[in-house]
Amino acid sequence: MRKTSALLCSLFFLCVCFFGCASKGEAAREEGAVRAEDFAFRGLALGAPEKDAVERFGEPSFTKDVSVYGIRVKYLVYGRDFQIGIAARTGNVVDFLITDENYVARDGVTRGATRYKIVQTYGSVKREMINGKICYIYPNPEEKRQRFIIEGDPEQGYLRSMRITELPISVEEADAWAEEDETFFEDSLFAPKMDEKDIGGGASGQESEVPKLKWVSRGSAK
Structure with missing residues (x-):
């Protein structure tokens, strides 16, 4: 009798361990994580030169020069589908703004992807507000200044737009980066030639597609 009880207890313990591990494994499969490939758009990565962007996507519909928290950026605008930001100082890609309904990420x-699908693919992060929009910010573990940002619907949480960027997303962050790097505001990187109007400073101007940045456009249509 004692042997039978001991055997039953052992079997019960093994069952608990098995189902517990299975549940943890299932939870791990349900929540994903960002990968290096998430910081590129259709094969074009942050840091690529402008010529690579034009070779891959063709000439933009038009361009516009703006100041993003003091950083001069030229945006190549491809209709209402996406925009590619090029840093004036380096001539390299620093920003992707993506609203293309036909774009399929990883x-x-x-x-329109559900919140569950987003978490399943990229993992769960707390939501934050950027320019009045609910966003989920995923940092690149290998490049701390690169972020993959998803704008979520305020009521249902589904995906409204995507952004891949290595630009600061707040005044405080821009100031902190400038303190870390003395060359942050060197040469043409910032905007004295743009009447010191800034994307983050509340200046009136044309708004981008997503996220809702306050553009100060000086570009002309091509």
């Missing part, structure tokens, strides 16, 4: 994530 694991089938696209515009």
Whole structure:
């Protein structure tokens, strides 16, 4: 009798351990994580030269020069689908703004994807506000200044737009980066030639597609 009880207890313990591990494994599969490939758009990565962007996507519909928290950026605007930001100082890609309904990111994530699908693919992060929009910010573990940002619907949480950037997303962050790097505001990187109007400073001007940045446009249509 004692042997039978001991055997039953052992079997019960093994069952608990098995199902517990299975549940943890299932939870791990349900929550993903960002990868290096998430910081590129259709094969074009942050840091690529402007000529690579034009070679891959063709000439933009038009361009516009703006100041993003003091950093001069030229945006190549491809209709209402996406925009590619080029840093004036380096001539390299620093920003992607993506609203293309036909763009499919990793694991089938696209515009309108549910919050569950987002977490399943990229993991769970707390939501933050950027220019009045609810956003989920995923930092690149290998490049701390690179972020993959998803704008979520305020009521249902589905994906409205995507952004891949290595630009600061707040005044405080821009100031902190400037303190870390003395060359942060050197040469043409910032905007005295743009009447010191800034994307983060509340100056009136044309707004981008997503996220809702306050553009100060001086570009002309091509």
